[in-house]
Amino acid sequence: MIETPYLLFLGDAPDPLAAKVAQGIKDWRPDFALGQLRMEGCRADMKLPDMTLAEAKAAGAKTLVIGVANRGGVISAAWKKVLIAALEEGFDLASGLHNLLRDEPDLKAVAEATGRKLHDVRVPSVKYPIANGEKRTGKRCLAVGTDCSVGKMYTALCMEREMLARGMKASFRATGQTGILITGGGVPLDAVIADFMAGSVEWLTPDNDPDHWDLIEGQGSLFHVSYSGVTMALIHGGQPDALILSHEPTRSHMRGLPGYDLPSLEAVRDMALTLARVANPACKVVGISVNTAALDDDAALACCAEIEARMGLPTVDPFRHGAGRLVDALEAM
């Protein structure tokens, strides 16, 4: 396991969304998030103390966690300087990047010389099976989004927190690096070999008590051409009983795809439900989670009310307003 507490590395994040790994750790395991380290030009801020490596070390931080994404790219020379200094200062490194720390000869050499660990949570550590589609006991809920990065993980984490507070049996099931860094386990789904994607989701959500709910972390979107195959594997491997639609109301186009409009919630509902019923004919869409972070309080409530009236489903921002009504919907099933 990764040693805590963490210093969160935000690098030269071009926008706050790029630092969603750091944000997730800060929101869901605040005790782990001792401080943040930002480079010049960084446009993300976790509202944590800005610390140098030496300051964080003195404060007790054990691991520098890379809390920022580098879309399909490389680990830059500017990052390398910080990472190598961190190893030399006595930090372990933890990362969910596609580019593995262990594949960087300089990082590997310094880690070996200093006796420090390189945690690449991106890399699957299990040989997953091919999905067999067999019905499993227990219940499963999956959030499907109009786009990537619209709050699917937060929805699942909020629902888990609410369900555990009610004494229900519930497990957040992480499918991405942030979720894995938060919970310590899961499937790094976007790094799984294509043929084993759905099988890895089956593996992640095995037979369970009849009244137990898996809250499966969603990924991508059926309407995002770069990542839709991953979403499909979640729907067919997860065989959800309940779907939550997730949406960000201020997005002007699909994330990273300037030419692509967002689909309507109706289109996502119909497509996801049709596909989900292949694996689980009883599947229902039970609610809608809206990421209202970009709206003020009144606008957030108005947005949810408008969607609720239009779609006829309980609609909340679970992070802002609580996940109670979404959990009510699961309890009513």
Added chain:
Amino acid sequence: MIETPYLLFLGDAPDPLAAKVAQGIKDWRPDFALGQLRMEGCRADMKLPDMTLAEAKAAGAKTLVIGVANRGGVISAAWKKVLIAALEEGFDLASGLHNLLRDEPDLKAVAEATGRKLHDVRVPSVKYPIANGEKRTGKRCLAVGTDCSVGKMYTALCMEREMLARGMKASFRATGQTGILITGGGVPLDAVIADFMAGSVEWLTPDNDPDHWDLIEGQGSLFHVSYSGVTMALIHGGQPDALILSHEPTRSHMRGLPGYDLPSLEAVRDMALTLARVANPACKVVGISVNTAALDDDAALACCAEIEARMGLPTVDPFRHGAGRLVDALEAM
């Protein structure tokens, strides 16, 4: 490149479908298929001369091609005996299995000792990009199936043959091990990391002449819970202009999934078209290919006629009746 001609290894294939790699080579590169090697219990037959290793070697075979699948499994001890004997006899080995020849210490050691090559066409040899969804020049056709193994590759190969005979510009684009073994290039899509699936299909089908058609080899099915994510990546990465629906009319359930019924052609049409239009709003379903291998001549024609009347689309078994009407439909676009 892999040295030809081949001896096709059929192993202990449990049924003819398991040997579709060998069948594809025999059908599309008959000059490469010198003979077959079958073990006890083999239920596949390419109607090629059965040869021992020594007989095939004497006849000029250079490479033993593993022409049979081992679903998610291992390379058995019984197979190993044959493969090691082949290396010792002077054959290279070529394989599209998930289990890589190079990962088997005994095979690797014998190959090194004998100076023979191990070709693992399953392994991606390219660092694929993340899909960017940008519109590419040239035209693309993709076959989408009601199930796996219903003739999508054959449909594309038949159409390529017909188009080239008409003097059209056309390229079969292989996305599976058989296609790669047949053509010598392509993307082993089911072995690609999830995040790069759609990008690998974009890479495989780049900008081209306005009147050039890529015939993209389909994989899986949107309705097959084990592999639907791969199909999705083909639809969104391939941004097809034309879809062909592929069907096998005697299948009683989804391949490998006893509890799952096949979807209707109407359901596949509607689902595939809706998804394809995310990446290419002009996409059309232009025809239907039916794998009638299990039917006699009259039944095959009657089956195609029934589907054509019902669906209102040109319907043929391209392998049995020729792909002319499907190519007519592309020419008419």
